Amino acid sequence: MNLLEVRNLRVNYRSYWYTYHVLNDVSLQVSQGDKVGLIGESGSGKTTLLKSILQILPPQGRIVSGEVLWKGTDLLKVSKDYVTNVRRKEVGMIFQDPLGALNPVFKVKEQFLDILRHSHSDHDKSDHLSLAEELLRSVMLPDTARVLESYPFQLSGGMRQRVIIAMALASARDLLLADEPTTNLDVTIQDQILRLIGELVVKRGLSMILVSHALGMVAKMTHRVYVMYAGSIVEEAPTLKLFSEPLHPYTSMLIESAPRLASTRLGEGIKGNPPDYRYPPSGCRFHPRCPYATGICKEVRPPNVEVSKHRYVACHMYSEGAGGG
Numbered sequence: 001m002n003l004l005e006v007r008n009l010r011v012n013y014r015s016y017w018y019t020y021h022v023l024n025d026v027s028l029q030v031s032q033g034d035k036v037g038l039i040g041e042s043g044s045g046k047t048t049l050l051k052s053i054l055q056i057l058p059p060q061g062r063i064v065s066g067e068v069l070w071k072g073t074d075l076l077k078v079s080k081d082y083v084t085n086v087r088r089k090e091v092g093m094i095f096q097d098p099l100g101a102l103n104p105v106f107k108v109k110e111q112f113l114d115i116l117r118h119s120h121s122d123h124d125k126s127d128h129l130s131l132a133e134e135l136l137r138s139v140m141l142p143d144t145a146r147v148l149e150s151y152p153f154q155l156s157g158g159m160r161q162r163v164i165i166a167m168a169l170a171s172a173r174d175l176l177l178a179d180e181p182t183t184n185l186d187v188t189i190q191d192q193i194l195r196l197i198g199e200l201v202v203k204r205g206l207s208m209i210l211v212s213h214a215l216g217m218v219a220k221m222t223h224r225v226y227v228m229y230a231g232s233i234v235e236e237a238p239t240l241k242l243f244s245e246p247l248h249p250y251t252s253m254l255i256e257s258a259p260r261l262a263s264t265r266l267g268e269g270i271k272g273n274p275p276d277y278r279y280p281p282s283g284c285r286f287h288p289r290c291p292y293a294t295g296i297c298k299e300v301r302p303p304n305v306e307v308s309k310h311r312y313v314a315c316h317m318y319s320e321g322a323g324g325g
């Protein structure tokens with residue numbers, strides 16, 4: 001059985017005047033022990049998807065339709081308490097915004113104990129401090145006593161990120177959602193931290209969804225990848241296949257625009273802009289930027305077809321032959 005199964009999720013953001021139609025029928029599965037990558041340009045909806053799973057969207061966000069099955073139970077149909085419990089004990093998230101993750105006015109100790117009070121409510125309170133130390137050691141922080149007595153600003157960026165990871169692990173008994181876990185870190189530390197996350201996930205037997213622009217790291221750390229364009233999953237494939245032989249035109253462009261692994265230059269990005277979510281393009285949302293678009297792409301949304309074993313793509317170039325196999 002899938003640990004997590006998202007089915008046909010639609011999510012909007014509303015402002016006073018407009019509705020932004022962001023997630024467009026997104027489906028995704030994670031089974032036990034699965035390490036899944038989620039990639040796509042900035043603004044494609046990756047964070048929105050992760051936050052929708054945990055129901056922690058900002059107030060403007062609305063889940064319009066779909067299902068979020070967690071161990072078979074639709075989290076969109078159960079009580080708030082049920083979801084809170086999943087968030088505290090079973091699914092941990094490392095947030096993209098590192099400033100929001102730690103409160104500047106409290107010592108690490110207070111914040112960590114507060115998390116453990118909820119995530120490990122079944123443990124004796126007196127165990128929580130040693131649990132915090134154990135988790136901090138697991139993220140390779142030396143001198144855990146000093147870290148616990150520090151305020152966030154007294155730690156380096158890399159140390160803060162390790163604290164954040166340790167806190168996420170406290171709540172991640174089954175699944176870790178890692179949303180750009182190394183943004184704002186020094187390039188030299190980014191690889192270290194990503195590797196650490198990869199090792200911890202394996203050691204603790206966790207499943208993971210990793211969102212990252214570092215495609216080389218996604219390639220190393222995941223066995224399956226979903227590619228998102230403008231709120232739609234356009235391709236899903238085993239990681240190695242996806243990078244060696246991308247099928248969707250968007251995936252090819254995304255991989256080509258990524259900085260080469262050995263180079264320090266930034267990627268050029270893909271020509272054109274992501275769509276205006278107030279008026280998303282009809283048919284395939286990628287059609288205005290696609291060099292291969294034809295009439296049907298403007299009119300009909302391409303179905304998601306399994307083109308070969310475990311390879312899915314939503315593109316009309318692949319859907320014609322799909323019926324006949």
Ligand SMILES: Nc1ncnc2c1ncn2[C@@H]1O[C@H](COP(=O)(O)OP(=O)(O)OP(=O)(O)O)[C@@H](O)[C@H]1O
Pocket residue numbers: 013014020022040041042043044045046047048049058060061096277
């Ligand atoms: N609170 C909000 N109100 C209105 N629109 C929002 C809100 N939050 C996000 N959006 C819009 O939703 C779209 C998807 O945003 P999201 O943060 O999910 O993208 P992302 O793939 O995580 O991007 P990045 O790679 O930059 O983190 C963007 O166009 C963004 O502007």
Ligand SMILES: [Mg+2]
Pocket residue numbers: 046047048096179
């Ligand atoms: Mg994001």
